[in-house]
Amino acid sequence: MSEMSEDRYTLNKQLAQMLKGGVIMDVTTPEQAKIAQEAGACAVMALERIPADIRAAGGVSRMSDPKMIKGIQEAVSIPVMAKCRIGHFVEAQVLEAIEIDYIDESEVLSPADDVYHIDKRGFKVPFVCGAKDLGEALRRINEGASMIRTKGEPGTGDIVQAVRHMRKMNSEIAKITSMRADELFEEAKQLAVPYELVAYVHDNGRLPVVNFAAGGVATPADAALMMQLGAEGVFVGSGIFKSGNPAKRAAAIVKAVTNYADSSLIAELSEDLGEAMVGINEQEIELLMAERGK
């Protein structure tokens, strides 16, 4: 290879840029991965159980079997992501060893460390992390995340928390952009993040990495709602393979993300999708995954 740049972090942020305007789908088998690719997923997230089943099964939830992930890598040509537990840097090392395209250090799995997140700067593979607000997002970026997603509330089919997290992040960004330059130091202290990241948000009015929506997306309208709120793309977990007609619903969500402002198209896409995942309301769940890792 001719003079290669060692700037993996830039390359990793750039891969996230290529995923923009797309839908990343949770899959548990090579067959589901193929259905997702056919339906227009821009990447798949390989995991043993989708969040709704993790929630139903209870117990400790861990990184997937590498063999199962490899099966999915072989089945599709699009990028393959996989989840490791918060703070479990050895699971991350394992995923790097099998050349995963993106690691999701995810609150969907049981946290392995209740204080520290993974030092993601020490890895060559990229990381995406969940965030409920700007402070969490910038802390994860400071640790080396090259992509952010809202946490939402995984496995519920309820969009309310993803909306809350996206709105919160947007309003905090808007607040910082309107601040005087001499107020940024205190803001950095409040958010517990380096000044440089706050200054970036002040100057650019956005996160320094791509920001997707995740957690509770179940319909084309949910996906378009998150896009209109400023998401740059969407993760769909349980919403697809917990529904009546996964292939059709997946394809409809993909189109809704591309043409998120075209209400007559979204109306058309929302017809005859079969049963949506049943879903659970926020008040009905005992485990708030979004409270894991701050």
Added chain:
Amino acid sequence: MRIAVLAVQGAFAEHIAKLNGMGVDCLELRQRADLEQPFDGLILPGGESTVQGKLLRELQMLEPLRDRIRQGLPVLATCAGLILLAQKIADDETVWFGTLPVCVRRNAYGRQLGSFHTEAQMEGIGTVPMTFIRAPYVESLLEAQDGAEDSAERQGAGNQNVEGYCKTKGGVTVLARVDDRIVAVRYGNQIGAAFHPELDEDERIHEMFLRLCRQSSVK
């Protein structure tokens, strides 16, 4: 002059920001109705070619855009865009536009760990920065199929600008190689690059494309 940027998925905003910075107006192509607006050139951005191709087809933009490319609409295709243009994809039966007589290999450098940044010679420009993200490369040059050659001839295949530079066959000119792999080509009105000029600050590849658009709109 106005440039249409395919905006169904991927890094289209980066191309638009670059062109706007160069004082050029852009039009986002998200659905068939957008094709009714006038434009002088087309950019096919990076992203996932399977997603973009599927959406192009299902949103009924594939055929009309292919016709316009065949008729000489200038195109700059980067990474996934190059795959969409290619007449053949290695180990794959899929053909999207199929207007550029080359065979490309997808994910030719492997997974994300194989992504890299380098600099290399680009014909007619000089040394340019090149960012490869899960990139393809051109495995071989092909003979043009069904009428595509006519378009190249109509456009003069652009060979007057790239004299004597390894024009291999069928009017396809190799514009750049990295480690002996072909990473940029030109075929008449079509420029294809395996890398992402929209991700680096250098504007010369976009300038080269805009020159092509100006020449073409003068006609």
